[in-house]
Amino acid sequence: MTDIPRELAEARATIDNIDAALVHILAERFRCTQNVGHIKARYDLPPADPEREKQQVKRLRKLAEESGLDPVFAEKFLHFIVTEVIRHHEDIKQGYKSNSNNCE
């Protein structure tokens, strides 16, 4: 292993802890959005909801500003997550449709 300055090793240990927290929080977020996918499929609601997303962007940009995160990055981050979520919702909806077709 290459020798690195002690202060860099210290910072990386913090980053590794933060990343573990992020992975676990993201896992919980996706558990929650999977549930949303099933609710939407049952109520026949569209996978994407541009109005809801607009509100989320506005709120997260404000929270980003307050916490010192670049609001442009916060918005990009939300889109990154939401793109994945919508893909899951479409899969779930497709699954419901296939099941209902199988019962015909």
Place this chain on the structure above:
Amino acid sequence: MTDIPRELAEARATIDNIDAALVHILAERFRCTQNVGHIKARYDLPPADPEREKQQVKRLRKLAEESGLDPVFAEKFLHFIVTEVIRHHEDIKQGYKSNSNNCE
């Protein structure tokens, strides 16, 4: 405001809380990586570190599997963050160079 099923409103309230947590943790991660950027610039280390990134990917994929997050998504997520971090590190390095040029 459009009427939505109560269970969808409940899930969205949880998602909003999770997103606030994510924004604050990300803000702290970038505070930490800004510090790393200054350390690297002082020690004249390159902004990117492919070996470190490889270790991070391996660890995060394992954590993702354990927590029920798609490991492919965890890897995409890390690349998304690291791309932004490297951009910051390059800016910081450039800042150090400009300052040292100004002193000549």
